[in-house]
Amino acid sequence: MRLFVAAWPPGEVRDALRSIPRPTLPGVRWMPEDTWHVTLRFLGEVADPDPVVDSLRAEVPGHGPQPATLDAATTRLGPVLVVRVAGLDRLASLVRSATAPAGDDPRSDPFVGHVTVARARGRGVPDALVGLGLAGGPVTWSVDEVALVRSITGAAGARYETRATVPLG
Template sequence: MRLFTALCPPPDVVAAVAAALGEPGPGPRWSPPEDWHITLAYYGEADEDERAAELAPALAGRNSVDVRLTGPGTFPGVLWLGVTGEGLPRLAEAAGADREDRPYRPHLTLARFPRDRPRTVRPWTQLLTGFASRTWTAHEVVLMGGADTPGPRYRRLRAFPLRTPSSGGVRDRG
């Protein structure tokens, strides 16, 4: 099964993004809101139990992170919202993002489009310019995998709680 770790936005943030998008139009292949997530690390084909056994100690004691979705951007073939959050890169590194061949760039994928037709998403990037969600605290990292059933493309397999730091304490280990 293809596995990855992610942070999942709370329902009110998902609703705010959906409201900002309005009725998605033709052109891009839109990701359904129930699939929206912020990938921390992608593992490809992997065994769920083995990956969970590696993640548990790597994420143990890690602090929760405050996260906010920001304006739009594109990668070749992908329309996304940016993500800010102090401690997010360190959390992604602990989850294994440092093993990937590309630098970590937190984002929430909204749609995919043909790489040779970036103009198909220009109206959406203009619409979402200036968008910013409320800041929320991510209290868990979720191990996710591709779903084999109709409905959402991904399913939650396991959750790894993040520690809520006490005020005045250390913000993050490592």
């Protein structure tokens, strides 16, 4: 099964993300609210999630809640439209280390916290979508747990199923 470790945003962050204008443009698909998350580590295919959960439970608790800040506007990140999230670098590093033996090799590039809000086909994200402001942004919140999430792809796109959560406190 395809797994990743994520931080799910709370209500006030989802409210800010909901406030982004969503013009209808050819080739642009706006992501449904139930997919909004910050990926801390993508694992890829993992046959048995139990050792991943065990590793997270052994390494993550005791580090305490981590402050995260959602930016005030959208930006382009490769082929997707995102809202950047600052403050989770240490947590992502901890998650990468705890889950290193599982799935795909951990990425060596720097962590870039973000929530994907739209995907675009063809030429990528149109310039008109970059810099769309969020009501009430930037928004700071406390990440107090991480989730091991299964990605299930289908004709309508991906849906996510939380397999386990691990508190940071």
